[in-house]
Amino acid sequence: MRHAAFLVVLVAAVALAGEPPAFRWARPVVPGGAGPNRLALDAPLLTGARPLRFDATGRYAGGLEDLRLLNGDGAEVPYLVLPPPVIQASWWSGRVQPITPTDEASGFELDLGQLERADRLRLSGLPGPFVKRARIEASGDRSRWVELAAETTVFDLPDDGLRRLEVGFEPTALR
Numbered sequence: 001m002r003h004a005a006f007l008v009v010l011v012a013a014v015a016l017a018g019e020p021p022a023f024r025w026a027r028p029v030v031p032g033g034a035g036p037n038r039l040a041l042d043a044p045l046l047t048g049a050r051p052l053r054f055d056a057t058g059r060y061a062g063g064l065e066d067l068r069l070l071n072g073d074g075a076e077v078p079y080l081v082l083p084p085p086v087i088q089a090s091w092w093s094g095r096v097q098p099i100t101p102t103d104e105a106s107g108f109e110l111d112l113g114q115l116e117r118a119d120r121l122r123l124s125g126l127p128g129p130f131v132k133r134a135r136i137e138a139s140g141d142r143s144r145w146v147e148l149a150a151e152t153t154v155f156d157l158p159d160d161g162l163r164r165l166e167v168g169f170e171p172t173a174l175r
Contacts, residue, residue: 024048029069039069039079058086092116107134112175115140119171121148126165128156136167138174148172
């Protein structure tokens with residue numbers, strides 16, 4: 001009798017495990033065409049699915065394990081999660097030329113030597129301590145200038161442990 005009770009519980013557990021869980025969220029997805037298609041992850045999908053996980057280096061480590069895609073017949077369709085590309089920052093050095101100082105302004109011009117697309121400026125080699133207000137302008141040809149940062153502050157205060165030597169701006173082609 002003891003074996004029969006055990007067998008009934010085991011069969012009931014297998015029967016429950018064999019049924020797919022009910023979906024909490026469902027919506028239609030219309031492919032753009034035959035073959036591989038891209039499905040952008042939006043807020044409803046991300047809030048309803050298992051969260052994306054990334055390791056300490058920022059690389060994709062899992063997530064969306066509970067996402068299911070079904071075809072018109074209800075059969076599950078395999079999918080591949082492609083993580084966003086890992087973008088490695090690259091820095092260019094340039095030739096620095098001082099600008100003649102006036103009563104209102106001083107500064108320098110940095111020539112990268114060729115046209116590059118950039119989204120930030122990092123200052124290095126400046127002796128501290130200092131706090132400077134700055135306006136950053138860029139050009140691809142030295143005749144048309146674009147203001148990248150109207151008013152920003154850069155500083156290096158080693159005694160206070162404060163440093164801001166990078167200024168971000170919209171990606172721009174500049175020299």
